[in-house]
Amino acid sequence: MKLTIPITVQKMLGILSKADFEAYIVGGSVRELLLDRPVKDWDITTSATPDQIMPLFKGSFYDNNFGTVMIAPQQVIRQLKTKDQPQDFDTFDITTFRLEYGYADKRRPDKITWGKTLEEDLKRRDFTINAMALKLQVDKPKSSQSQVEGMVIDPFHGQVDLKDKLIKAVGKADERFSEDALRMMRAIRFASQLGFTIEPKTLKAIESNASLLQHISWERIRDEFLKTISSDYPVDGILTLYSTGLLQYIMPEMIETRQVPQAGRHKLDVWNHSLESLRHCASTNPIVRLATLIHDIGKPLAFREGGPRGVTFYGHEVVGARIAGKIADRLKLSNAQKEKLIILVRWHMFVYEPHMTDAAIRRFIKRVGKDNINDMMLLRVGDRKGGGSKATSWRLRELQKRIGEQFYEPMSPRDLKINGHDIMKELKLKPGPKVGQIIDQLFEEVMEDSKLNTKSKLLKRAKELNS
DSSP, X not given: OEEEOOHHHHHHHHHHHHTTOOEEEETHHHHHHHTTOOOXXXXXXXXXXXXXXXXXXXXXXXXSSSOXXXXXXXXXXXXXXXXXOGGGOOOEEEEEOEEEXXXXXXXXXXXXXXXXXXXXXXXXXXXXXXXXXXXXXXXXXXTTOOEEEEEEEOTTOHHHHHHHTEEOBSSOHHHHHHHOTHHHHHHHHHHHHHTOEEOHHHHHHHHHHGGGGGGSOHHHHHHHHHHHHTSSOHHHHHHHHHHTTOHHHHOHHHHTXXXXXXXXXXXXXXXXXXXXXXHTXXXXXXXXXXXXXXXTTTXXXXXXXXXXXXXXXXXXXXXXXXXXXXXXXXXXXXXHHHHHXXXXXXXXXXXXXXXXXXXXXXXXXXXXXXXXXXHHHHHHHXXXXXXXXXXXXXXXXXXXXXXXXXXXSOOSGGGXXXXXXXXXXXXXOOSSHHHHHHHHHHHHHHHHOXXXXXXXXXXXXXXXXXX
């Protein structure tokens, strides 16, 4: 089989081979190669131990218990004098064949020993499509030739499952998930990313072992969840998380939206509307995807019967923003991610009318934040399409046009043409609250009329405010 493998990877395998060690490309790298998808993470497995690997590669380091030696791309490219570009790779990982024993915490092995054969190493892996290795003919890799003969070593029939588009556990699924409960989420994530189906026995084992997810750290859960909703098939991922029972341990608030009826143009309940909104979200940013999924998560608590439409959800965006904050904390999102999520959920109910002033448009931009404006529009498009409407409307188009016109107008006191030093110099004031009060008042007036934002006009007005 002819495969395109970077010269750097070929030479790394060649170095290990010349030192009389077995060496193979393994795992996700092989999967992506066989699917003809781009590979940035090149994983190598070898019979060499870390102490034997590191002298072969300058700048390599080893600081874990799993037999993985890591090498920065720029280091190995410099050593091997190839023409590959460092930005085309993530860190190279070279891992010793290993065996794992005992998983008392359902997260990591209690004991690791170096394995003697490749098959011993492959049988500990999670899914058949990740349990393949690739042996290359790299005795004399040519510096300019990336095409190379390779032989796939596939003891668990991963190639068949790739062809059939199946996610199937290696060996007994119950054992694989009891070893590391995060593998249940990984199965769903791979299916969502690749458009695959989870093999029935593997799916049944996820349902049976769902409660084990409680042993997994929120950081690891977060990473898999965000990858799932950022995939090409995020709705399939959420539906599988729900049907297997995993979603109740990740985001029980979403389950509360099931069978909550809506009124007006909405024909779907809150749950299905949320899923359809996610399906139509054009952003690939995982936080925007998450905000789109949970934008109506406050509706179950805000639900009231009555009114001309039969049901109301007054203030659901405020309730939803509070819930979004709790979800962000649970998933251990960064402060910036949490702030973005809350803003998108809190202000997704924005309304535009043609009579709105330019000052009102600027206040909207300031409230949402310049960095979030485009994401808010993408959420609104997903919301509209998820409710059965067209992607846009004349109102939304007009609002976007007016946002563009006002986008670079003053949005904070820092945008004023004068600062506190200018005011103190002109008015002969000392530092103190008075200077801040004048700045705040000037900014409020400039927000109403941006034409006032000139140095002469602001200094004149500052004198009036100080008199």
